[in-house]
Amino acid sequence: MNAPQDFTLNLTRFIRAPREKVFDAFVDEAALSRWHCPRGMSVQSAVVDARVDGAWRIEMRTQGNANHSVGGRYREIKRAERLVYTWVWEQSVEGLAGMQTLIEIDFVARDGGTEIQMRHSGFPAEAARNGHGQGWNSVFNRLSDLLDERGTAASLVLLGEAASSYVRSARIGLAEKGLAYTFQRAMPHSPEIDAIHPFGKMPAFRDGTTELWETSAILRYIDEGFDGPSLNPGMVVDRARTETWVSAVGAYIYDAMVRRYVLQYVFPRGEGGTPDRVVIGKAATDMVRPLDALERCLQGRDFIGGAAPSYADILVTPILDYLGRFPEGGQLLSDRPNIRRALDNMRARPSFAAATAPHDATPGTQ
Numbered sequence: 001m002n003a004p005q006d007f008t009l010n011l012t013r014f015i016r017a018p019r020e021k022v023f024d025a026f027v028d029e030a031a032l033s034r035w036h037c038p039r040g041m042s043v044q045s046a047v048v049d050a051r052v053d054g055a056w057r058i059e060m061r062t063q064g065n066a067n068h069s070v071g072g073r074y075r076e077i078k079r080a081e082r083l084v085y086t087w088v089w090e091q092s093v094e095g096l097a098g099m100q101t102l103i104e105i106d107f108v109a110r111d112g113g114t115e116i117q118m119r120h121s122g123f124p125a126e127a128a129r130n131g132h133g134q135g136w137n138s139v140f141n142r143l144s145d146l147l148d149e150r151g152t153a154a155s156l157v158l159l160g161e162a163a164s165s166y167v168r169s170a171r172i173g174l175a176e177k178g179l180a181y182t183f184q185r186a187m188p189h190s191p192e193i194d195a196i197h198p199f200g201k202m203p204a205f206r207d208g209t210t211e212l213w214e215t216s217a218i219l220r221y222i223d224e225g226f227d228g229p230s231l232n233p234g235m236v237v238d239r240a241r242t243e244t245w246v247s248a249v250g251a252y253i254y255d256a257m258v259r260r261y262v263l264q265y266v267f268p269r270g271e272g273g274t275p276d277r278v279v280i281g282k283a284a285t286d287m288v289r290p291l292d293a294l295e296r297c298l299q300g301r302d303f304i305g306g307a308a309p310s311y312a313d314i315l316v317t318p319i320l321d322y323l324g325r326f327p328e329g330g331q332l333l334s335d336r337p338n339i340r341r342a343l344d345n346m347r348a349r350p351s352f353a354a355a356t357a358p359h360d361a362t363p364g365t366q
């Protein structure tokens, strides 16, 4: 009979903090309560008896109020150098309850910080091993938030150019959530962007080793993964309307208002380096329908999302802001008071100014 297969996860993660601090964060109840769960979850309790054979137990909760509890016993404790403990799920939504695994961690001082070298062994299947790999990366992002003096700017990196409307949207979202991040200057189709975005577009985004592309996905990730005001309305009808406009930006609005219109003024493609009037005329015609629909949507509302800015408001704002700077766009907006009012609501928010700041004026900028 074949012996059961053992799938092992080997992970290394650099945390810019002294070794003692990193080690202690693994065995201190108060610290564990602040970091030991993936983004979007919370630690309900952390109980630790940090001696060999002592037990530990952590209870985590998802946003949907599902409990995941895990515990085990310490096998080896050598402060600041090495920690070995068993890891047994008691309750977990992935059906892993009862699975017994082992964690061995070496803490290695390097480059003014600590490299966590982790071996998590005993998984019965590749899927369980890989799922834990993703989970640990997210959990280590939270450890970095806690211990690196840059806070979330140590793991959150937005890549792109400040002038891009989609990059501005991502920055508005980050500012609305009150998140520090690193803003790394990168052009579309540059190696940095291409390494993350399959179509070479900006923005691209990283949270530690998690890589994301598509602005609406980035906005959802920061919204659901972090505390702060929600960017998704509470009422289902408001959420559906928000989704409608998120989709409309990708399907109709960006193409007519930015790609075929604003960019025709900024990078003219007509004769003698002038804007191509035919392209502009056609784009201006194509803008009328979405603008009329948006004008109706904003009747009696301060934001597309309802009472507060939503993903949709955040995506639409930089586009309308650019649109109003050129003659046909300015005229179309001046005829639509609801859109102008909603745009002014967004422009008045500190997040709008924060997202307009150039690269070198952004806190945490590289």
Ligand SMILES: N[C@@H](CCC(=O)N[C@@H](CS)C(=O)NCC(=O)O)C(=O)O
Pocket: 164, 165, 166, 167, 188, 200, 201, 202, 203, 213, 214, 215, 216, 250
């Ligand atoms: N659907 C993408 C669109 C991103 C996009 O089109 N970005 C523009 C800048 S605003 C870009 O990178 N353009 C360069 C190109 O298309 O080559 C998103 O939501 O992030």
